[in-house]
Amino acid sequence: MDSKQAKTIIAKRVAKEFKDGDLINLGIGLPTLVANYVDHDIDVIFQSENGLVGLGGKPEEGKEDMEITNAGGQPVTIKSGGMFFDSAYSFSLIRGGHVAATVLGALQVDEEGNLANGMIPGVMVPGMGGAMDLVTGANRVIIAMTHTAKGKQKILKRCKLPLTAPKQVDLIVTEMGVMEVTDKGILLTEINPEYTVEDVQEATEAKLIISDNLKNMEI
Amino acid sequence: MDKTLSINEAVKLVKNGATVMVGGFLGCGGPNKIMDALSESDVKDLCVIANDTSFENLGLGKLIVEKKVKKVIASHIGTNKETGRQMSEEETEVILVPQGTLAEQVRAGGAGLGGVLTPTGVGTVVEEGKQKIEIDGKTFLLEKPLRADIAIIKGSVVDKKGNVFYDGTTKNFNPLMALAADVVIVETEKLVEVGEIDPNLVMTPGVLVHHIVCTGGNE
Numbered sequence: 001m002d003s004k005q006a007k008t009i010i011a012k013r014v015a016k017e018f019k020d021g022d023l024i025n026l027g028i029g030l031p032t033l034v035a036n037y038v039d040h041d042i043d044v045i046f047q048s049e050n051g052l053v054g055l056g057g058k059p060e061e062g063k064e065d066m067e068i069t070n071a072g073g074q075p076v077t078i079k080s081g082g083m084f085f086d087s088a089y090s091f092s093l094i095r096g097g098h099v100a101a102t103v104l105g106a107l108q109v110d111e112e113g114n115l116a117n118g119m120i121p122g123v124m125v126p127g128m129g130g131a132m133d134l135v136t137g138a139n140r141v142i143i144a145m146t147h148t149a150k151g152k153q154k155i156l157k158r159c160k161l162p163l164t165a166p167k168q169v170d171l172i173v174t175e176m177g178v179m180e181v182t183d184k185g186i187l188l189t190e191i192n193p194e195y196t197v198e199d200v201q202e203a204t205e206a207k208l209i210i211s212d213n214l215k216n217m218e219i
Numbered sequence: 220m221d222k223t224l225s226i227n228e229a230v231k232l233v234k235n236g237a238t239v240m241v242g243g244f245l246g247c248g249g250p251n252k253i254m255d256a257l258s259e260s261d262v263k264d265l266c267v268i269a270n271d272t273s274f275e276n277l278g279l280g281k282l283i284v285e286k287k288v289k290k291v292i293a294s295h296i297g298t299n300k301e302t303g304r305q306m307s308e309e310e311t312e313v314i315l316v317p318q319g320t321l322a323e324q325v326r327a328g329g330a331g332l333g334g335v336l337t338p339t340g341v342g343t344v345v346e347e348g349k350q351k352i353e354i355d356g357k358t359f360l361l362e363k364p365l366r367a368d369i370a371i372i373k374g375s376v377v378d379k380k381g382n383v384f385y386d387g388t389t390k391n392f393n394p395l396m397a398l399a400a401d402v403v404i405v406e407t408e409k410l411v412e413v414g415e416i417d418p419n420l421v422m423t424p425g426v427l428v429h430h431i432v433c434t435g436g437n438e
Contacts, residue, residue, distance in 0.1 A: 051387075067247065067386045069244070069245070073246060073274075078387075086391060086394050087321075088322040088395055094319060127271070128294065128295070128315060128317050129297075129317075130318040131317075
């Protein structure tokens with residue numbers, strides 16, 4: 001499976017986690033793709049933490065308004081029924097428990113639900129932006145990422161990199177399967193039928209708990 | 220009272236070693252023309268408080284490239300490689316703050332509060348050196364207020380009394396910073412007569428604004 005196929009599978013599966021009326025914040029990169037696969041029968045409202053709810057698609061070429069941008073500084077559109085606000089209000093939505101879920105990538109995630117996705121000391125220190133607030137404040141934290149990075153395990157017993165937040169991750173979706181973070185560890189609930197449970201365990205440092213109701217991944 | 224200033228007059232108000240808040244989010248809603256002029260001036264040793272350090276060729280980003288800044292307090296510097304280089308070579312001190320915390324620190328500074336209690340950063344490097352306070356069984360960090368000698372912000376439409384309307388996602392940190400500095404300068408491309416902005420749309424009242432720099436020709 002190439003990287004593009006993997007990312008499509010992950011984005012499609014994450015999109016099934018949303019419910020009608022949910023306010024959702026998507027991180028930059030792979031998580032942004034999730035918006036493309038939300039069921040048309042439900043109304044999901046996307047937030048961009050730089051100051052809007054009701055995030056729409058890309059503007060038509062030539063119609064970009066540089067006063068309507070996303071958290072990556074790119075021009076975007078706002079849907080009817082949307083709203084603009086300042087940064088204090090935006091993070092009140094986030095920390096105040098009004099965001100149903102945030103979808104983010106990860107460098108490392110572990111069996112306690114600890115997340116490292118912001119920096120590699122001495123190599124990459126871009127600043128946390130809104131990630132720490134999102135992971136701390138959103139009702140659910142969904143990690144959308146490829147299962148390994150160039151063969152290196154990312155789902156660990158303990159994160160080694162500096163944490164974005166401790167014990168906040170609820171769900172991990174990769175191209176190999178879907179995993180819930182529980183009090184007892186990481187529970188594999190769905191598996192991509194292209195892989196065996198042994199394949200998934202081999203790609204995972206943390207000891208997986210296999211659900212009694214292990215299902216094929218819904219894509 | 221005529222509040223209008225030329226860009227050069229505004230730049231002269233920024234003294235060496237001053238603490239300066241700069242509005243904007245990756246340049247959107249940033250006082251980019253004043254930043255251009257400031258980066259070409261002789262000013263030095265500034266402490267800048269801003270969401271991010273923009274891009275190397277845009278607004279506040281140029282101030283970093285031209286080495287006018289000795290200290291940065293921001294949530295994200297990843298889009299400006301020069302900030303990262305100056306940080307790792309210890310030419311510039313960089314304090315990285317979660318975005319929602321930064322917004323609240325500025326808000327607290329402008330609102331006369333002694334600080335804010337936030338759960339963001341607990342259990343991460345952000346908590347180092349900070350007081351932890353338990354409220355009803357939940358742990359919070361005490362984050363102190365931030366104020367500045369001068370705030371330089373951007374308004375989409377400003378009237379001659381300094382009332383400001385912010386379009387789209389240009390609000391971000393601007394209305395918060397307008398409350399949190401001893402001197403407030405607003406840059407705008409569109410300066411209008413008093414009364415032309417619907418009071419319902421004014422987000423920063425003119426009483427907070429000391430100086431207006433109009434960079435458009437609509438005066």
